[in-house]
Amino acid sequence: MTIPMTRFGGLLVFAALIAAPITASAHFPWLATDDEGHAILWFGESLADRTYHMPDAVASAEIAHTAAEKPIATKPVESDSLVGRRSVTPVEPSGELSAEVTYGLYHGTKLTYHVEHLAGRDPSGWPAEPRNDAAMQTVITQADGGGISVRALHGKEPLADAVVKLYAADGESRGEATTDDQGVASFAAKELGTGLHAVTTGLTRESAGEYDGEPYTSTSNYLTATFIVPEAPSPNGTTAADGPAAEIGKAALPALPEELTSFGAAVLDGKLYAYGGHTGDAHSYSTEEQSGRLWCLDLTAGESGGWEKLTEGTKLQGLALVAHGDRLIRIGGFTAVNGPGEDHDLRSQDSVAAFDPATGQWSELKPLPEPRSSFDAAVLGDRVYVFGGWKLAGESDDSRWHQTAWSLDLNDADASWESLAEMPARRRALAVAAYDGKLYLIGGMSADDGPTTDVMVYDPADDSWASGPSLPGEGMAGFGNSAFAAGAALYVSVYDGHVYRLAADGNGWESVGQLDPGRFFHRMLPVSDGELLIVGGANMRSGKFTDILSVKPAGA
Secondary structure (H helix, E strand, O other): OOOOOOOOOOOOOEEEEEEOOOOOOOOEEEEEEEOOOOEEEEEOOOOOOOOOOHHHHOOOOEEEEOOOOOOOOOOEEEOOEEEEEEOOOOOOOEEEEEEEEEEEEEEEEEEEEEEEEOOOHHEEEEEEOOOOOOOOOEEEEEHHHEEEEEEEEEOOEOOOOOEEEEEEEOEEEEEEEOOOOOOOEEEEEHHHOEEEEEEEEEEEEEEEEEEEEEEEEEEEEEEEEEEEEOOOOOOOOOOOOEEEEEEEEEOOOOOOOOOEEOOOOEEEEEEEEEOOEEOOOOOOOOHHOOEEEEEEEEEEHHHOOOOOEEEOOOOOOOOEEEEEEEEEEEEEEEOOOOOOOOOOOEEEEEEHHHHHHHOOOEEOOOOOOOOOOEEEEEOOEEEEEEEEEEEOOOOOOOOEOOOOEEEOOOOOOOOOOOEEOOOOOOOOOOEEEEOOOOOEEEEEEOOOOOOOOOOOEOOOOOOOOEEEOOOOOOOOEEEEEOOEOOOOEEEEEOOOOOEEEOOOOOEEEEEEOOOOOEEOOEEEEEEOOOEEEEEEEOOOOEOOOOOOOOEOOOHH
């Protein structure tokens, strides 16, 4: 079936001029260019979902380029990061790529897909006029103030009163707008991040006819158009100074025993531990796509060592794992209770447990005051601090973002969680790090404005909040990052691969190097004052990583 539905993380909801019964996320063709400049076509729920089976009808689509006289030659690709088609050679990085294909009949509707990609990375060079003879298309231009204007056309007519939705590279919604009588919808700069984006729209009309000898009573046209937003300074003008370059390379350590994102990790007594995490495809969650395993790697053994599975318990992702004294502390996370292929049923947990490596046993600690996942935690002194996240409660109405914050005295077995001053804003997918006697909350996803580069600083001395210097870049630069203090400095590894260090005066960030490719939903952990390890995570174009990287900042 072409349009499978999911309940959680619905990525595409199309509104038609004449309503079609499409109520949740669906699979559609997408067109883009890869890191080497080749055109790629795939079929999935989002820009991030690139390994779903491609129907034969979609695979037959011919990709045109406004800079070429003939269709682009492509070949099939099946890899861990892409199932679809790829151009035989790189394409001209200008103009527009496009394709149109009729899938067939679906519940009495003739279903046609339209896909576009702006190959140029400079918005000033995007085509300002529509293509000739396109049945459905958009003209995307940069608007005043750094936003975009999307003009939707059906044939040569403006597509008025149509809902246009905007998505970032990870498939997360960045907003929606309805076209005016000229077919134009607009999105402000604050709704955009950097990197690959998509806009989508759809049109269904009553129109009887036959296709391949079978009758239909309506036609449905769905369009996905992608474009790349170049890196730019944040709206507040934050940029990164160039600090001394770090030495970044593959660590002399065995790779992770499984692909993991959104997992917990910590270093304790010369050993690296990893618990839980997501093991499946992007935006797909089930009992079979989460880990409940606790892995351990002796860092002193180098490449000759190996990962050891210590325990297997509750399946969790979006959790925190921290080290304190001679124990590991595992906090929260969410569990998928649905099976593969079933509607998502995701439940945040309040469980807190301690693992003693000497005995190999877990012991329960006081649970969180509320179930929580997609948060982060850090230890300062003998207390662990928990910030951000949300509560997932399946299909109930009790799901919500958290603005509360808590701390627990890890030296007191009878201690209860203590409430802290409320966070100034609700965040998830953020990084929390202890540095210079304070807690830094870096980036994440805002409940109100999407991905953010904002930094909030909590001072436990007087239970107060202050603003810190925003990360360089925009939007996605702060999403799914990881941060930790090493030596006398605070470091953060962000979505686009940059590794930043907080300036000595605390008022800005300096770039010390860049991972290639970048990662998100990974963990960055210090193994000494002069070295951090980058573990796990994923990249939207490259897929998931099992190799471990070493970052050795200069002068650390």
